[in-house]
Amino acid sequence: MNYKLLHELIANQKISLNQMSNELEISRTGLVQMLERQTLTVTTLEKIAILLKVDPRIFFKVDEYEVKVEPLPEVAEWKTKYYELLEENRDLRKDSE
Numbered sequence: 013m014n015y016k017l018l019h020e021l022i023a024n025q026k027i028s029l030n031q032m033s034n035e036l037e038i039s040r041t042g043l044v045q046m047l048e049r050q051t052l053t054v055t056t057l058e059k060i061a062i063l064l065k066v067d068p069r070i071f072f073k074v075d076e077y078e079v080k081v082e083p084l085p086e087v088a089e090w091k092t093k094y095y096e097l098l099e100e101n102r103d104l105r106k107d108s109e
Contacts, residue, residue, distance in 0.1 A: 013057075014071045015050050021064050035063055 022032070033040040036059050046052045052060070061068035065087050 013050070013052070014073070015047065018060070018071060019047070021066060025064050027063065032060065032063060036060070 022029075029040055029043055033043040036043065036056060038056070046056065057071065058068050061071075062084070065084060067084060
């Protein structure tokens, strides 16, 4: 598992270990130890991936190639809805002119 990538994503998302441990319902000390000892369970990794809004497969290599990173379906859905709302807003503004 690619713990370096995990650490980078945590730093980039600017989520504190306190926040993360609260969301995961584990102690901060336990989370830190799992990260340092590289002993995360699959369940914990999946929960972390959801918090970071990434596919958990990105932390593993398949046949020496990194897995392509794609947003979770929920993120893609919200992104589509966001663009639709932007277009609606633009059209409404255009009509009111």
